[in-house]
Amino acid sequence: MEKGLKELKEEVLGTEICTGCGTCVSLCPNIISIEDRIAAIGDCRVASGRCYRYCPRTVPLPEFEDRLFGDVGYRGAVGPYLKYCMAQSTLSDKQASFQYGGVVTSLLLQALKEGLMNCAVVTRAVSNFPFPVTVFHPKGILSAGRSKFALSPTNKETNASVLNAGHRIGVVGLPCQSTGLKKRELMPGEDAHPEGKVTLNIGLFCTWAVSQKGWRSIVNQHVGKATIKKIDIPPPPANIMEINTIKKRIVIPLDEVKRHVRSACQVCLDMTAENADLSVGMVEGREKYNTIIVRTELGESLLESAVKSKYIKIAPLDDERWRHLNKASINKKKRAITEAEKRKGSLPYYERIIRVREKIEKEI
């Protein structure tokens, strides 16, 4: 059934499952956003709206259901993939700042060089807050390294950037944003105007993100006006968040941070950005490396050319780590389903993800 803003408001927008990904923003003036908060300001009468179609939390048109994963459909612990490996950027620490292996930065540089994209939507930290920007040059790409942990409505910027004819955009997003982009690609919907195109969808592994409001209270309480250089959550059993500013290392109990996790993240099934061309995350115990899951042929060819042009070094990911990653991903799905059952909400999203439990159990 064709649905629009009216249904988006009933099923997602303004409810506790809205991811704040920004996919419905900048498509029209009826939906507005500040930080990671999104709201509808007008009552749109368009029966079939792109806002509803693209939203990662809505039901896709039936003909596309088996081509969408993560929150939308179940296809194994980490979603479909062609291959996976461990990788590392060949750039030095001095050339750029990386969270782990610097793979995303290098993949973007390669995509820009070979013309797969002519600009990228990335997330930059502005006064310690994540902010999506479109960048056109290697310098811009280099300025956006490192994880931000607070949600940024990346796809709001994607939608604004796409309005420019000729833009061929590579987007780096969280799993929800990656899903939004995939839905946009599969079900573009009517729009009579010259547009650019999203040509590359890089997804980041994500366990959860904190709200910007929550992030503000963390920053106000622990960081103040100092500029954050790096944020990390060391592996268990540390149970802390580490914030490094130029001058000092700040340690915050992880439970305090988790209080600010967006409630939408608690019902998210997607840890590994299952709808991306390539998904990138950490490697447990190997701080200078990333895990890459290659999901599409486009992603595969980008990785190959990045290796060929010596932007990236790759190595196999061992079975134990791969199993561990799969387990972590399944655990996120199970936690989300349990939470959805607990909430007893009437939202269609909950009903849909609760049904995934059967599939997981059948497989195991």
Add this chain to the structure above:
Amino acid sequence: MNSEKSELALLMGNEAIARGALEGGVSYCTGYPGNPSSEIIETMFSYGKDHDIKVEWAVNEMVALEAAAAFSFSGLRAMVTMKQNGINVCSDFLTTVCMNELKGGLLLVVCDDPGPLTSSNEEDSRHFAKIAQVPLFEPSTSQEAKDMAKWGLEFSEEMGVPCILRSVSRLSHGRGGVKLGPVPERRGQPSFDIKKPLVGLPFLVTIHHGTLLKKMKRIQEIFSQSSFNSYHGPQDPRFLIVATGLGVLQAREAVDILDLSDKVGILKVGTTWPLPTDVIKRYLKQAGEVLFVEEIDPFLEDHVKVIYAENGSELGEVKFFGKNTGDIGGSHGPGVGEMTTDIVLDALQRIFKIRKPEESSYKKNVQDIASKMLIPRELSFCHGCPHRASFFAIKAALELDGRKGFVVGDIGCYGLAAGATGYNQIKMLHCMGSGMGNVSGFSQLQSFGFDQPAVAVVGDSTFYHAGLPALVNAKFNQANALFVVLDNSITAMTGFQVNPASPYNGSGEPGSYIPAEAIAQAMGIQTTVLDPVEDIQKAIETVYRNLQEEGVKLIVFRRVCSTYETKESSSDQLIKAKVDPEKCIGEVCGCDRFCSKVLGCPGILYDEEKGKAYIREDACNGCSLCVQLCPRQAISLVERAVE
């Protein structure tokens, strides 16, 4: 106007009151603007320079009356004007100042708004004459308005007590012939007698109160001789109409239409407090049936009945028809809405069991023509009104905030935001400045589990009038309150009167500008000032961010009233918005007529046939709000030469 010979002028009631004050030798006129009273001070400004009269717009009615009292106690005459709500504001001073002997005449003019056009209540201000125990007059015509204003100042001085002149909308704004009288020479040197302190200390109050009541007894006797009270009709009428103000004219007209002039007498009472007991008694004695015609409350009716109760044995049996008995009233019931000749006609027909003659074709013709000339219009902000952007920003910010926040306002242009033009944002509206006090209270509900943010909006003039104490209170009691001053630099709704947010005062003197933010900052209140139209995204963000902060916050949305700006503009180039039909996408996904449907500016219309938006240039002042909100950048600004 030449004061040497007696001229006849066609004057609005309010102009006549101003003229009366001029002829009554007034030295000082002040007041707070409010429909239907505003034109009195405006007329006084035109007299001020030539006649050495100090004229001011006050910041509220209380300070106006207090300032006027200073003139009176120094021996000069003063007039204070306001609408009915204003008398509530100054009532504290009114009920104390009357305890002291005035030196110069002090006239308080209150204009009531029955069947309110521009009021948030339907208050009958006359009760305050009884509460304060001061004389009250009600004119019926422009001529009488002038006469009473003049005489009121003189009488107040003679008796040493403030007097109230009560007008109503139709009298204030209707025009009538007025015979002009001479303007007196400037009065003597003012001085304050420091040997006679005027202090309302408790042990003196009983003495002063007693003196006042004795004075009122004497005034009652004087009123029984007053020519403002008169009788028209047959000698010894069985049926008497007791009327005051415009009710006198309505009664006369109704009696005339029904051909009852040989049966019905009309007693016109011009001095309604204290009532002229002897006159009333004289006519009650003759009448067996009495109908009351007056505006709003049964004030005259109640007090005539008191006179009857006190003198029953000598007055014989009288049947009363009035608002209390339900015999006279319009479609909303007795005592509600404006009194009209039709209502009097209905009452008389029921009482006399007669039928009104057929309506004349004249009335029908007028109605037919008028209905063709008048375009049905909803209440709306003017085109280019900066409040539209302010409310758009507030609505957007509250939606983004997501805690079911709401706006509390008060009266003024922006009260319209309770309707579609302000996106139905105002959810509570009472009196001047009330929104700010309300919001202080809403924020204190937080400790009881209340988590909806309430935002107070207040106009610039209202901010100074009644908002300041609320601001101090909120800060003092550490409220979590967001106040938004909608500053368009002028008191717009009442007709562009100046206030402390204006670049100059009523006399045109610059240097009286007191921006709201300066006051708030001095109190240590976090303050943001911006033009909501210039950057709507920034305006939305500002409101949103302020909603997330603790403590008292003040946002000043400042941009000059668009209608005032247009009126004052001398530019030969006008900026207008223009829609590029090539770029406009109309109803498809990505817009759905956002500019004409959601934004709701009267300057933007939609061509259903072409499926494109377009601008009505005569209703566009080029504010650029739509330019910023159009998702396809289809609207741009163009320059047009003034025709």
